[in-house]
Amino acid sequence: MDFSLWTCAFRGHETYAPDEPALAARLHVATPAGEAWRCLRCGDFAPGEPRRRGPADDAPEVPRGHLLRDRIIMRLLAAERVGRALVLILLAAGVLKLRSSQESWKSNWEQELPLIRQLADQIGWDPDHSKIVHWIDTAFTLSPTTLIWVAVALFAYAAIQLTEAVGLWLVKRWGEYFAVIATSIFLPLEIYELTEKVTFLRAAALIINLAAVIWLLWSKRLFGLNGGAKAYYAEHHSESLLTVERSAVAAEAKPAT
Structure with a gap:
């Protein structure tokens, strides 16, 4: 293309x-x-x-050629980070709402659980061994203070994702470094989760993040790789059509020897 x-x-x-x-x-x-x-x-x-x-x-x-392709890829990554941030924000808001009416939510959950079990039997799902059900049951046992800290952690993680998204969307050098560092920090956790149970979402998230880190490190020449910052800026300068034409004008202006 x-x-x-x-x-x-x-x-x-x-x-x-x-x-x-x-x-x-x-x-x-x-x-x-x-x-x-x-x-x-x-x-x-x-x-x-x-x-x-x-x-x-x-x-x-004006980016062109593969530099333009890279910008489009970075903005797709930024959009994916925004999606993650929105999910985290919704989860954090849910945790805060649970804290304000924990007993009421627990009562409703206990009333609805038998209906969930009936539906689960029909589709072959075992809620007694479901991590989602286990997490919900655990959430009802947490203290209000613990729930606040959980919400704070979720909001902080969402802020990291949004910061990544801004840096990548604006194609900033600091955004490339931030995205690599922030994504790499959570890679061990994602790998550990796969050792417990392999799911499509976990595997897809790990593949996307691992590919993003490797691609950013090499194509954006981060931490001195592939020529480092000097080669990075030289590449951007040489790809400019106006720079090419200015060089041609300068060459034509030189007297023949």
């Missing part, structure tokens, strides 16, 4: 008219239908007025 063309089809071409005449000449072409400017994202010429004008140094940074 050509992510540059796909993004241009969705958001429109990113054309820019630099003030420098020699550079503008390389990005502009006259056609029978009028002028056309080269898109900084996909490289094609788009007819009509440029979207923006100004000095070349003020041109927007």
Whole structure:
């Protein structure tokens, strides 16, 4: 898939008219239908007025090629982190609500449990050996103070997920480091849970997180890997179409030897 063309089809071409005449000449072409400017994202010429004008140094940074693909992947990871955070926030709110009416919830649960058992028999589920049922029963035995700490821990975990999401969505260097560190901390716990029982959700969560850590470490050159920060910034600079054209203008301006 050509992510540059796909993004241009969705958001429109990113054309820019630099003030420098020699550079503008390389990005502009006259056609029978009028002028056309080269898109900084996909490289094609788009007819009509440029979207923006100004000095070349003020041109927007437009990711293209595999850098654009990486940005899309990072934003998908950010969306997944937001989903996790919302689930954690809902759980924390449920814990706080349980604390305020613990006895009432326990009474309702005991009344509904026989109906749950009848349904479970029909679908072949054993609630007596279910961890969810066990957790619910345990929650009713916790003190109000303990429930507050559980809610605080869930809110804190949600905050970590949201911080990851913000950093990844904005494609910030600190967000890449934060995501790798925060995700790696919980990998041992996820592996331990799989040793107790393998489920689809647990396995999927571990695979996603492990793949995200490895991909971020290598592709974003974190902690000195794959060339480190110097190679990371050089890659971003060299991928810019405007940078390529400026280099071409500079090469043409050099006197022949």
